Amino acid sequence: MSLTLLPPTMLQAIELLPEKNIPVTLFTRHSIRDVTTKKGLAGYDLQLTLDGCQLAKAWGNFLSKMTQRHIVSCISSPIQRCLDTASLMIEGAKESAGSIVPVEVISQGLLVEPGSLVVDIEKASPFFQEKGALGFINGFISNELPGMKHASIGVCDILQLLYSRHPLYEAELALAVTHDTILAAILAFITKKSYLKECDWPNMMEGVFIWFEGDSFDTCILHWIWRGERGFISVEEIRAYKKSP
Template sequence: MSLELLPSSMLHAIDLLPDAQTPVTLFTRHSVREIQDGQGLAGYDLQLTPQGRELAQAWGAYLIQNTGRVVQHCISSPIQRCIDTAALMIEGADQVKQSQHNTHRIEIVEQGLLVEPGSFVLDIKQAAPYFKQQGALGFINSFVNNALPGMKHPIHGVADVLELIYNTHPQTAQGLSLAVSHDTIIAAIIAVISGHKQIAQEDWPAMMEGLFVWFEGEEFSNSQLKWIWRGKVQQLHIPEFLQRHSVH
C-alpha cells in the first residue's frame, strides 16, 4: 500500500474522527494529476498519473481498514480525474470488503455543483476574465470577499454545496460517503465556513487532501456542521451561517 504522496494531514484526521457510529463524508480534492503548463485553471483533460491512481486506491483501502466505516455513497465532479479518483478509492475499499465477504457496488453520481462553472459561477462570460487576470488564488480570494461579477454570493454558493453533501450524507452508523471535487471549490468552502477573508498559498488544498464533515440535525437549514481540516475539529451553526447572507 503506497501512501507516500498522501498529505500528512489526512492520516492525522483519522485520529480525530468521531465514533464510528457517527457517519461522515470525506470531501476531497482528486488524486495526483498530470502537471499543467503555465498558470491558471487546470484543464478538464488533465488525467491522474500512475502514482495518483495508486494513491487513490491505497487511500480507499486505508479508510476502510482504519475508520471502522464502509463506503455507502459517492458523488463526484463530472471531470474524469475526479471520477477516476472516486472509482479507484471505491476499488481499494472493495478489496478490503472482499476479504471480509461483504461487497457491494457503489454508484458514482456526477454532480455539477462539484465543478466550475457550477459551484459558484453563474455567468462564465463575466467571471472568466477575472480568473485569467488574477489566477486561481486571487480569483478565490475575490470570490470569498464577494467582489466578482457573475458569481454567487459566497455564503449562497457554499451553502449550495454543503446542502448537497448533507443530502448525500450516510444515514446509518459506520457509513462513509465520498465527495470528490477540485482545489478551488474546497479552498473557497474552507475559507467561508471558517470566516476567513484571505487565503494564502499555504492554505491551498493539495491533491488528495480534503476535509471530513458530518452534520447534527434533522434538516440542513437547522443543522450543526462539524469538520476536520488540517488537524483541527471545527463547527458551524448553519442557521447563523445562512443568516449572514440575508443581512448582506
C-alpha cells in the same frame, strides 16, 4: 503502493474522527494529476498520473480498514480525473474487509465550474485568467467578482448537496470528489477565514471530513476535521455571512 504521497494531514484526521455511530462524509480534492503550465488553472483534459491512480486506490483501501467504515455513496465532479479518483478509492475500499456494498459514482455538476460558484462564465472567466485560482477564490469570498453567486449562497448550495447525500447509519462513509477551488471556498467559510493564503490551499488528495447535527439542513450544525483540527459552524451562521467592512 504506500501512502507516502498522501498529504499527512489526512492521516492526522483519522485520529480525530468521531465514534463509529456517527456517519461521516469525506469531501476531497482529486488525486495527483498531470501538471498544468497555466496560471493556477487546470484544464478539464488533465488526467491522473500513474502515481495518482495508485494513491487513490491505496487511500481508499487504507481509509476503509483504519476507520472501519463502509463507503456507501459517492458523488463526483463530472471531470474525468475526479471520476477516476472516486472509482479507484471505491475499488481500493472493496479490497479491504470493511467494504461490502456496491457503490455507484454519481456525477454532480455542482462539484465543478461553472455550476457551483460561477453563474456567468463569460463575466467570471477574465478574472480567473487574471488572478489565478487563489486570487479568484479570495475575490469570491469577498463578493467582489462579477458572474458569481453570492459567496454564502454558493457555499450553502454545495453543503446542502453534501447534506442530501450524507449517510444515515453508523460505520458509514460518503465520498464526494471535487476540485481545489470549490474545496477551498468551502474551507474558507467553515474555518471562518476571510482571506486564503497559499499555505491554506488544499493539496491533491487532501480533503475535509464533515458530519451534520440536526434534523434539517437550514438548522443543522456542520462539524469538520481539517489539517489536524476539529471545529463546527451552523448553517445559519454561514447564511448570515456579510463582507467585512
